[in-house]
Amino acid sequence: MKNSATWQFTVLDRQRSLWGAAAVMAGFLGTCIPGLVLNFSVGIVIGAVLLVTLPLMYFMMTWSWRQETITLYHDRMESALYGTVYFSDIRKITRPWGANAPGVKLRLANRRISWYMTRSSRAVRQNTPEEVAIFGDFLRHLEAALSKQEQKQFKTSDVKTEDTHPSPAAQLSQINNHPNDNTSLIVGATFILLITMVVAMCATRGRKPDLARMKAASQERFYSNKQKLDELVARRMEKEGGAFLYTNDHAATIKLLPEISTGNPLNIELFQYTEASRDIEAILANPDSAQLDIYIIAGDSAIRRMRSDTSERQFFFRAYDPRQHIRPAGKPWGDTTGQYNDPVLDVSWTVTLKDTSHMLYAIDRSIPGISMMLSQIRLHPSFRFYMTGKVKQGMNEMAFTEAVITLNKLLHRNKVDTITFRITRI
Numbered sequence: 485m486k487n488s489a490t491w492q493f494t495v496l497d498r499q500r501s502l503w504g505a506a507a508v509m510a511g512f513l514g515t516c517i518p519g520l521v522l523n524f525s526v527g528i529v530i531g532a533v534l535l536v537t538l539p540l541m542y543f544m545m546t547w548s549w550r551q552e553t554i555t556l557y558h559d560r561m562e563s564a565l566y567g568t569v570y571f572s573d574i575r576k577i578t579r580p581w582g583a584n585a586p587g588v589k590l591r592l593a594n595r596r597i598s599w600y601m602t603r604s605s606r607a608v609r610q611n612t613p614e615e616v617a618i619f620g621d622f623l624r625h626l627e628a629a630l631s632k633q634e635q636k637q638f639k640t641s642d643v644k645t646e647d648t649h650p651s652p653a654a655q656l657s658q659i660n661n662h663p664n665d666n667t668s669l670i671v672g673a674t675f676i677l678l679i680t681m682v683v684a685m686c687a688t689r690g691r692k693p694d695l696a697r698m699k700a701a702s703q704e705r706f707y708s709n710k711q712k713l714d715e716l717v718a719r720r721m722e723k724e725g726g727a728f729l730y731t732n733d734h735a736a737t738i739k740l741l742p743e744i745s746t747g748n749p750l751n752i753e754l755f756q757y758t759e760a761s762r763d764i765e766a767i768l769a770n771p772d773s774a775q776l777d778i779y780i781i782a783g784d785s786a787i788r789r790m791r792s793d794t795s796e797r798q799f800f801f802r803a804y805d806p807r808q809h810i811r812p813a814g815k816p817w818g819d820t821t822g823q824y825n826d827p828v829l830d831v832s833w834t835v836t837l838k839d840t841s842h843m844l845y846a847i848d849r850s851i852p853g854i855s856m857m858l859s860q861i862r863l864h865p866s867f868r869f870y871m872t873g874k875v876k877q878g879m880n881e882m883a884f885t886e887a888v889i890t891l892n893k894l895l896h897r898n899k900v901d902t903i904t905f906r907i908t909r910i
Contacts, residue, residue: 490555491622493615495599497550497565504544511536512681530679545609552599556625559633566597571633577655586620588659620660627656706757709764716771717741725875726910727778728884730891732861733804733868735783738910740874742767742774743789778872788832790872797878799887801850802832802870803857837878843890858898881909 515536519529553564560570569592576591580598587600601611601619611619630653650658721740729738745759767774778790780802790800809826835850837843848854860867871891873879879887884907892902 488555488557489625490553491618492553493619494549494611495552496548500548504548508537508540508544511540549609554622556629558629571630574652577652579659586623588623588656623656623660627653627660630656702757706761709761712768713764720776727872727874728879728907728909729870729872730888730905730907731868731870732904733783734906736870737781738872739779740776741779742776778874780870780872782868788830790832792877797837798834799871799873799879800832800834805829805864805867807866843887844893847890848894855898858895858900861900
């Protein structure tokens, strides 16, 4: 808690910017497509689009700005927007694309964060020169703190290695010494793109868009890619091995799959398969890059992904009861209003083993209140419990059988009849 200094400035919130951009695009499509379908004149369509999109762009730019406060310590910084950021977690520092200088993006071990300024007379809103100076001062102090941290680690390290990649401090120094400014170019290009899209769509208004055909083509592309992905997963499983499941849910299944986005932020039916197709094609282009995770599919089709975060021997647990609802934080006790809309009990956790001699201890200490949770199997017929693991992470048949025997000891200790459990594998 020594050698601390604090800076305050305003920055663009990246997540809010993305949502704002989605709102602008939704306003554009929601105005342009109906106008063309109803065969309005080009002038009316362009006027309606500008009337909707320009205010949305303005509110997007203003809503995206947030107040940031950063306190810098010798080994970390405390951010009002991102919380605690330890220097040892920083893997890479780059300049955000489209950012004014000064501006940085930090790639940490498990997330990415970014700050950047805007200085342009053509921007809807811009940082003041004082804020830019404050932020530049913060970056210089951060560079110095990172350099000290890296020098300290180098001196105390037993093994000296030559790293051909620049250190985070060196990367930040490069950014501090080479500022740039291209915000006005991006704002202008975005506006020109919107106008170009309006003109292009108006120029072809005589041919009404065949949305059904476009949807069918998108769906056909998705299922074609999915078939190729299934073949890829099958080949990977032959090489890496499958997975095991031990559960009292007799209708449950497991699958090994890479992470595929199924999001549709605009909630437009035409784009239902767009994100998934893009992810699948990226995986097919580099077949060995994607990690295969276990997906537990309960008997009622509720899916839970078991994400692996280590190469050590590891297996997973899931507790699921669709009839038990979790009271949200802040909801008063005894308030039953909308209780059936509260989230159901569905939790998962991981047990990592460096050896099998302490497996019983590891499972028994894997989550607080595990004995109470296991007792739910006996007390609630709808309670489902799952244990699963991958061969690639050391859970071969012998290891998983040992894990089943160990778990059964805990189940018997809580008077749970294990005759209702069964083992399956893929």
